[in-house]
Amino acid sequence: MAARPILILGGTGEARTLVERLVQSGYRDVRLSLSGATRTPALPGAGKVRTGGFGGTQGLADYLTRERVALLIDASHPYAAQITFHAHAAAQQTGLPLLRFNRPPWSKQAGDRWIAAASHQQAAQMLPGYGMRVFLAIGRKEIGAYANCRDRSFLIRSIEQPDPDTAPARHRWISARGPFDAADEAALLRKERIDCLVTKNSGGNATYGKIAAARLLGLPVVMIDRPPAPPDSTTSTTIDDTLAWVRQQSSG
């Protein structure tokens, strides 16, 4: 089993850690799959990396069969719903064991002013209730949903520049890659005179700083709901449980 590949769908820090831990544990062919959306992605210190889409469910199923993949771990971002559904369908088609690593979402603490939005479109419609200067901490893919908010000013933070044709007219872009510290985030919100934040509920520590900073400053946070996931998935929420699943599958 250890000689056949383990494929990890990535895009998260945990995916990189899983690759490294599996290689350390002696698994010889551990592959991280990245979407290719980021030109200079953070890479694991071990294992192999492949980049780019597979071509839908069938393309992924073909890859799994052709490469004789033994186990599939979906450690993609909690909002990367498409690849998660493709993984689920491809695993069913090929009969391959699949585990979904699902990073737990943040939960609301006393003092948080969270407003739930079902989509970016709904979040954009809500903004008039929450001030003029908006921090869009959502990456760059869904920026277009805010293009019609012409009377608001946006601070956009993403690793790479958003498409200027779809970005809201009044915006300033800053390039940055987490982790982000709460004190630095509070300083940024103050300096930019931010009235409200829009964010995904990504979970984890790396990007929690903005949530703590908004609480400290009493700012509203428009929180985009997580997308639905395949209902009957086998899931884990920790790296250790994921490694235990691999060991269990490998010994079977």
Ligand SMILES: NC(=O)c1ccc[n+]([C@@H]2O[C@H](COP(=O)([O-])OP(=O)(O)OC[C@H]3O[C@@H](n4cnc5c(N)ncnc54)[C@H](OP(=O)(O)O)[C@@H]3O)[C@@H](O)[C@H]2O)c1
């Ligand atoms: N994907 C990520 O690594 C990532 C990381 C951080 C945040 N997010 C957030 O998730 C949301 C959706 O992003 P998205 O469009 O990238 O995801 P998505 O909607 O789930 O995926 C779109 C397509 O990208 C390809 N893809 C995605 N992840 C892949 C992976 N790990 N390996 C190989 N191909 C992959 C697949 O193409 P094929 O159908 O051709 O196989 C997939 O159908 C956004 O809000 C984004 O900010 C995503």
